[in-house]
Amino acid sequence: MSTITSIHDASSEGDDSMEDGGASIYERLRDDIIHGRVKANERLKVADLANRMGTSTNPVREALQQLRGEGFVIMTPNRGARVRPIDEDFVRDICEIEVLIEPALTRWFVGIVTNEEIEELEQIQAEIEGLNFADEMTHSNLDLRFHKLMYDRHYNRHAVDLWMRHRHILWAISRRFPTSLSRQSNVLDEHRELLDCIKAQDADGAARVIGRHVEGSGRHIIERMRLARHTAP
Amino acid sequence: MSTITSIHDASSEGDDSMEDGGASIYERLRDDIIHGRVKANERLKVADLANRMGTSTNPVREALQQLRGEGFVIMTPNRGARVRPIDEDFVRDICEIEVLIEPALTRWFVGIVTNEEIEELEQIQAEIEGLNFADEMTHSNLDLRFHKLMYDRHYNRHAVDLWMRHRHILWAISRRFPTSLSRQSNVLDEHRELLDCIKAQDADGAARVIGRHVEGSGRHIIERMRLARHTAP
DNA sequence: AGTTTTCAGATCGTACATTATTTGTCAATG
């Protein structure tokens, strides 16, 4: 019946109900879309999803509406919901926005940074270098902590929220692929360079570095996506 | 019962049901929030809203979820929805984002603009000058057409969508207040300056002008909001 | 072959049940 290859199948559990895994319906749906487990433009039928999630239709409908508000699904009246394609263009688009926003956030951070924060940043950076990409998962967490520390105290909550949303999406996508060695060394270099600029109170320099950082990260993800698409269409 | 002063009251109509006015529940709610007809942080009870809208609770719930996705309401589990305050800070936040995004969009537009488009822009500008702020409504529409023409062909749909959303919010807010004379002349000047830069193929200049344009617009709205807040708290 | 009809499938709206939170009362205690 369903065109979706059974993901989150309720039948995977021991007996019947229980164990929603703690993840909300919204999150499961969102992850399926971001991770590309549902095909682009695929139709999302509430009854189907309700079965798969082990609930009734109402929670699914509300989750879909929320996802529509965030732009992950496209809904047309009386015609249901379709998943917005998360393709290279999409990544390029949000990266381009980040290239504009993150330098601004960084610039402000340089102006208000304290010694304690610099120390903490250096400590995180040391952990990252010590780990040396041995575990993608913990590396991502450390990287997130690094940037989050810089942006968290910013007054523009709207911009920071936007950054967080974009960041989550990009992170989810990049989880599909391994990070190339050259990109790894670039990341380390850029972080070090950024720290130097912050310590030297060079706001423009820090903004430039972050700009390059984001652009490089985006370019890397897009290349990997293109590669994956051409090897396994 | 409700703390919301009856807006969209169903009893305002001739007899009983009919006439939802064409506006969806989502739009009505969204407008009430943006226009400040519901107080900041006000609690939104689904049963209340359902009564007011003349429908049952389910459509209201879905509208709220969509609004949450867009960031207009804040929902906490088992505790319902509250309206996000649309205050001066909020306006400042989205304006700051626009100050970053719009110059980038404009810069690209200068690179691909055709003679026909320049002509159309000049025609719109002529209409704007001819109208000279006699009617706020049609002025807003013309201004929207002016900027929309510049951004509509841009490849980064995500950025343009973001701009449109922000633009609608700002437009709805500024509708509450009259435009000051000094701001009016600034708007005309900036548009003229922008056209000159575009015709001269001066991308950097155009970006600078748009930056000033957005910043000035934001500053104007914020000042008006502050004023209104202090005169009628 | 092209148009109309019919019908299954899916969305949308309403009503109801369940569960969690808030509120209000009253007794026990310092």
Place this chain on the structure above:
DNA sequence: CATTGACAAATAATGTACGATCTGAAAACT
């Protein structure tokens, strides 16, 4: 006598079930 704590009732959010309405496409008909 005031304050606090526990318990009960009300209030509101969350979830389930079902009927109404719309869409899309196959089947019947001219």
